[in-house]
Amino acid sequence: MANKRLCDYFSHIKVGQFPQTAKNGGKVIELDSNALLKDAVKTLTDNNIYSAPIFDTESSQYIGMLDMGDVVDFISQNFEETQTLGFGFEAIFEQAELFTSAKVCDIAKLSQRTTFVPISASASMMQVASLLREHSIHRVNVFDDKDEKLVNIITKSAIVEQLHKHHELLGDKAKMTLGELKLGTSPVISVDISEQTIKAFQLLKSTGLYAIPVVNQQIGKAIVATISAKDVRTACFDPARLHLLYAPISKFLSVNSEEEGTNEGNPSVSCCDSDPLKLVIDKLAVNRIHRVYVLDPVTNAPKKAVSLTDILHCLC
Numbered sequence: 153m154a155n156k157r158l159c160d161y162f163s164h165i166k167v168g169q170f171p172q173t174a175k176n177g178g179k180v181i182e183l184d185s186n187a188l189l190k191d192a193v194k195t196l197t198d199n200n201i202y203s204a205p206i207f208d209t210e211s212s213q214y215i216g217m218l219d220m221g222d223v224v225d226f227i228s229q230n231f232e233e234t235q236t237l238g239f240g241f242e243a244i245f246e247q248a249e250l251f252t253s254a255k256v257c258d259i260a261k262l263s264q265r266t267t268f269v270p271i272s273a274s275a276s277m278m279q280v281a282s283l284l285r286e287h288s289i290h291r292v293n294v295f296d297d298k299d300e301k302l303v304n305i306i307t308k309s310a311i312v313e314q315l316h317k318h319h320e321l322l323g324d325k326a327k328m329t330l331g332e333l334k335l336g337t338s339p340v341i342s343v344d345i346s347e348q349t350i351k352a353f354q355l356l357k358s359t360g361l362y363a364i365p366v367v368n369q370q371i372g373k374a375i376v377a378t379i380s381a382k383d384v385r386t387a388c389f390d391p392a393r394l395h396l397l398y399a400p401i402s403k404f405l406s407v408n409s410e411e412e413g414t415n416e417g418n419p420s421v422s423c424c425d426s427d428p429l430k431l432v433i434d435k436l437a438v439n440r441i442h443r444v445y446v447l448d449p450v451t452n453a454p455k456k457a458v459s460l461t462d463i464l465h466c467l468c
Contacts, residue, residue, distance in 0.1 A: 155321075155467045155468070156323065157321055157322075162276060162277040162281055162468070163277075165277040167271055167274070168304075170280075170294075170304070173305055175199065176199055180204075180305055181196075181199050182204055182205050182302070183218055183256050184206075185206050185256050187255065188254070188255055189226070189258070190251060193385060202220045203218060203220070203291065204218060205293055206257070214268050214293070214302070215257070215260055215268070216260040216263060216267070217266040217291070218260065219265065219290075219381070220382045220385065221265045221381040222265055223381070223384050224353045224357060225357045226251075226262065227247070227251065228353050228354045228357040230246075230247055231354070247394045248391040267289055269289055269292045269293060270293050271283065271293065271294055271295070272294075273296050273303065273304075280292055282468070285465055285468055291305050291306060291307040309442065309460060312463060312464075315467075316436075316438070322429060322430055325466070327430070329425060329426050329429070330424070330425045330426075330427055330429070330446065330458060333429060335432075335458050335463075336456035336457060337462065338455055338456035340445065340455065340456060340457050341359055341361065342366065343355055343367070344366070345367065345377070345401050346400055349379075349398070349399055349403075352366070352401055353384060353397070356380075362381045362442060363381065363442065363443065366378060366405070372451065372452065373448075373453035374451070374452035374453065375422070375445060377420070379401060379404075383404075383408055387404070421435050421439050421441055422444060422454075424446065424449075429466070442459055445457055445458075
């Protein structure tokens with residue numbers, strides 16, 4: 153059941169009134185359709201973003217979105233095509249060749265994850281919430297009514313950030329627990345830390361997920377890290393490093409942690425069925441993540457995941 157207070161609020165707020173993207177001074181970063189994929193990944197990395205709209209100069213139109221999930225899918229597909237070469241130098245070289253020669257427009261044609269969804273700045277935020285909920289998309293692109301210029305991108309994360317700042321919009325559901333709201337999806341797909349890194353990215357591709365928990369079955373079923381689509385940057389920031397895809401996840405996470413200056417690879421965030429909704433929203437927003445995991449009280453194994461999508465379905 154939708155939250156009446158939040159729906160009323162969203163119905164009276166224009167899209168143009170929603171806060172600008174917090175990154176890059178509110179500027180929307182765009183990618184040229186003819187740019188090389190490796191350069192596009194660098195642009196995303198340099199600007200600390202995971203996706204950007206693709207603009208085609210010939211047609212003067214936006215033709216799609218590129219996000220790190222698309223890069224994961226592209227690399228995973230290449231692995232499937234080159235695995236007959238084995239796991240040695242030839243396979244790694246072929247991966248590098250395919251990656252360095254690919255263009256953004258090539259990935260846009262293959263993408264099954266992202267859709268470019270425009271919306272007018274004069275539309276209501278309720279329309280944004282409906283688009284995000286009903287079409288399984290993660291962001292909408294806001295256009296100014298006067299000059300039809302792309303002026304903002306509103307993501308699920310940005311909406312949850314506002315809910316974090318304004319608990320009053322949650323109404324009675326703020327204090328309801330995950331168990332009471334029946335929030336979360338199961339089973340949770342995970343990968344063992346001893347597996348090849350490419351196995352994790354193949355799982356992301358086959359499931360359409362953006363992150364999965366990493367477990368160490370030698371010591372139990374608890375989550376020891378998380379690997380996500382954005383982590384593919386570690387391997388493809390420099391094509392010479394694509395060999396990391398063939399290394400164990402433990403090695404990959406170690407390299408990733410060293411470069412980010414952290415002591416552990418992407419720690420997961422967990423919660424309990426007894427936690428109130430407002431606390432879960434706070435955890436998602438403060439940690440800037442897309443999902444939290446509810447753990448089994450005995451084994452600490454993840455028994456279900458609660459995502460931004462689950463939150464919006466519950467509220468809007």
